[in-house]
Amino acid sequence: MSSNPRPMMASEQLADDLRNHNETAFKKVSPFSSCLLPLLRELGWNNYAKELIEALPHFSEQIDLIDVRNMLATLGYESTPVKTSVSDLKKELYPALFISDNNRVLLLQGLEDETVFFYDPESDSYETSTALDLQGTAYLFTDNHAHHGSNTPELTNDWFGSLLQRFNKMIIHLLGMTFIINLAALLVPLFIMVIYDKVIGAKSAETLPFLITGAAILLAADLGLRYLRAKLLGVTAGRLDYLIGVETFKRMLYLPPLYTERSTVAAQLSRLKQFDSVRDFFTGPSAAIALELPFVILFLIVIGILGGVIALIPLAMVIGFIMLGLFWMPMLNSKIMRAGKARTDKQRIIMQTVAGRKEIKSIGGETVWWERFRENSGESVLSNYQTFLSNNVMNNLAQGMMTFTGVAVLGVGTMQVMAGDMTIGALIAIMALVWRVLSPLQSAFLSFSKFQQTIKAIRQINQLMKLRNECSNGKSGLILEKLKGDIRIERVSFRYGPDRDPALLGVSFQIKPGEMVAISGNTGSGKSTLMKMIAGMYAPQAGSLQLDGMDLRQLNAMDLRRAIAYVPQQIHMFHGTIAQNIRLNNSLATDKQVRDAAAEAGVLDEIMALPEGLDTRIGDTTIDRMPPGFLRSLSMARAFVSPAKILLLDEPGASLDDESDKRFVEQLNKIKGSRSIIMVSHRPSHIRLADKAILMEQGAVIHAGSPDEVVSLLLENAA
Structure with a gap:
């Protein structure tokens, strides 16, 4: 028998309370866990204690606000934080979990004739007050359970699209930041043009310090906005990754066994792994490239204003990138699919070897199995080499097109300068703007396969979410x-x-x-x-x-x-x-x-x-x-x-x-x-x-x- 029993974690203590119809641990673990059962009673939750046990976090040493919100979400109650004061909280928003600015935790139960009824976990007492004027954050709860007479929501054909709608404000903020960043990038070439044409040409050094100061402020603002955009993209990517991962895993877990048991473990792992490409899209450079692309038009317009027909050269190159993509991408995609299949086959053999190595040795099948792995490894190496070669050719073509565009713009611009139709400052500014046009285009062109992988993953997510799971709202x-x-x-x-x-x-x-x-x-x-x-x-x-x-x-x-x-x-x-x-x-x-x-x-x-x-x-x-x-x-x-x-x-x-x-x-x-x-x-x-x-x-x-x-x-x- 065990002489040194392992100390119980917080979640285990709460589970024991529920099994023994007790609330001692709930009141001792943390103020948040102390508020959990009274809050559920106020919300009208009357389901099984079994569901609450299953909602508890596993191997958790402490129960904090995040744990409580996650448990409530599992039980069907979504929470929304609102910065407010107790006195400003309307009656219809009760009950609410309130965290004051000085970290006091209260469960606000109700409001009657300006009297607030609340539970204080610190004193473990139910109290009332007519002067509870605390500032802080109120967590308001929405019951997501289906009610009698309400229709079951239909499964949407575009689950991912409806998920993105929750991030509309963030996307608008990102586009606004990107617009300001591109505006700053547009002003830098114009600043160079002013230096060449107005300062150097007119030999007017008096304005130079003011121009340099303005440019420095502009660059500092540009760096700050880029940092904030990266931070906001990271938050968006993290939330999307969490929501997609949790919801797809939940859907696969709750699908009828007939949908999943005929698929191999390797195939199901590969399907889940593909969903990571959506997260990689937002965490990598692809999301920033997608945000930059709409503003290419802005740079083309400015090039047209400064250089006239010169704008046709980068415009022609944009069309060239599109034509090359339409010609080259199908061939590259076939190679990528072949390489992906070879990797999956290799992974499957490795997983089968790990799971069945005893059987392989017991029948003396090491040589046959090694030969099979060698053939799969050879196919994987060959397909990866061909994919690498195609990618390399595409990279060189894209780089060559960019260089040719730069040379063409420089040549035509030089002729216009010599003819007096354009200033040297304008030519230098146009050269800088041309690179601003072509850089995101080249990056998008080279990332086209990643875009396709992301679109394919989104389609698979939508198809998965269209399948009906076994969970029903009725309780039997x-x-x-x-x-x-x-x-x-x-x-x-x-x-x-x-x-x-x-x-x-x-x-x-x-x-x-x-x-x-x-x-x-x-x-x-x-x-x-x-x-x-x-x-x-x-x-x-x-x-x-x-x-x-x-x-x-x-x-x-x-x-x-x-x-x-x-x-x-x-x-x-x-x-x-x-x-x-x-x-x-x-x-x-x-x-x-x-x-x-x-x-x-x-x-x-x-x-x-x-x-x-x-x-x-x-x-x-x-x-x-x-x-x-x-x-x-x-x-x-x-x-x-x-x-x-x-x-x-x-x-x-x-x-x-x-x-x-x-x-x-x-x-x-x-x-x-x-x-x-x-x-x-x-x-x-x-x-x-x-x-x-x-x-x-x-x-x-x-x-x-x-x-x-x-x-x-x-x-x-x-x-």
Whole structure:
């Protein structure tokens, strides 16, 4: 047993409070956490404590204002900060979380006849005042929950566009700053022209100090504005990166399993990685280039005013850049796509090698695998070389076009100066302005592939956001908590795709409350698909699946899964402590309930023998050193900690030794009759524990009867 228990973090203390119906930690951790529960009551929040536990920050040593706002956002309450005083806050804006200028935290509950009702976390008291005149920031809350009678918002076709609308003010500020920056850049060549034509030409040195001072002020202002623009771009990029990352990850997490489970891990990681190009666009030089491009027209107009027909030369070069891009970019894009595919293939092989190196060595496949990696590496190097060569040619062409434009402008300008149609100062000013025109054009031309990657990523984000997730606004948790475990399956059919054979075909049977049913059959007979359907992972495409008379398709998928304890064939433990892993299916479980579940799974003594007991961290490489039977028992404990009346076991005997298997049989005998148990198994010893057994073949039930009958059929088929 652990002699030196790990100190509890703030989030764990709050979770324990909620499990034990206590508020001690909330009042002790921080003034912000102290205000959380009273604020939720004022907002009318009456949902499950389980949701609040799941909204708590993980591994947080302190609960600050940001944590509280994030928790409230997760629960459906967006907050908006407003600089104001308590006396100026209107009645309809209550309740509000108020932070005074001297960092006093108050929960403003309501306003009646100029009397403010508030909660003071420092004194842990509810008070009233008619003279509470504090200056500070009030955080006002908006309830984003759908209400009765309100329509569910339609999924937009341009999610990214609607997201950008939230940054309209920032974008306007950025364009305004860029305009002033370009105006300053425009005045510098004009200043040079005045120096050459008015100061040097007229030999009037008296005005020189004033001109230089003005230019210095202009340059200082230009540097300051560039710094502020970079800072504002960084803030915009950070907020966009956070919002896109969080929302896309949430959408992928809440998509129906059928959308994602057929994709490889490498493909899903690559898809998420592509979204980073949107962030890179705003954090890199591309965003500044995009802001500069509209003002190229301004410089062309000024060149036309100063030099007349000379403006046609950079204008022709602008058209030349566009034509070159239209000709060159399709060819470059094909090379970039080839290089990207080669990198993805190489990454996939590396990931497969890391995940399956034991299997590769066990079959002596090192040479074959190395040869496959060598071929992929060669393709990656070749495609990257061709992409690099194309980029280099394009860079040289763009640089050559810029140089040719400069020489052409200088030549034509020299002729105009010699003819007396233009001054030397005007020619020098035009040369400076020409570079101001061509530099952003060249940069945009060379960054064209990045622009395309960003546009492609935005399209993928919009496509992802158009998919409907499983979350519904209706709550069925209260209904599902009272499940008895009566399962009725009537002529259920299901296939994974329109071109795939049916995984289930007309399956029908019934499981009564407290009954134990064993399902057996050859690989590919539909057993695991049926289990996942009962667990709410898939919906029947034909027929019906009813729990206590309720059709599965009418229930909230997340609430359904929480009401069912499911032990999959492949055991996964996640980063965190053993207690946190056991609580995954029931975050409200107290420490005693966690220990009882571990004892019921027959693994409590092994857990407490570890140096840190239930606080032992797992989920990383440590699980590779743990016996499969121990991990299987942890998964069983995770199922037992749930109060669910339905227990699903998918091949529970996989990877168990004789001792672990005996312990598992004892566990089943103990819980038999208290829950409806559905077990997929091939072991006769497991099947004979059931009240009845079902034999499946090619997605259909071919026999339903006593366990002995099914075992006999299995043995006959094996013979």
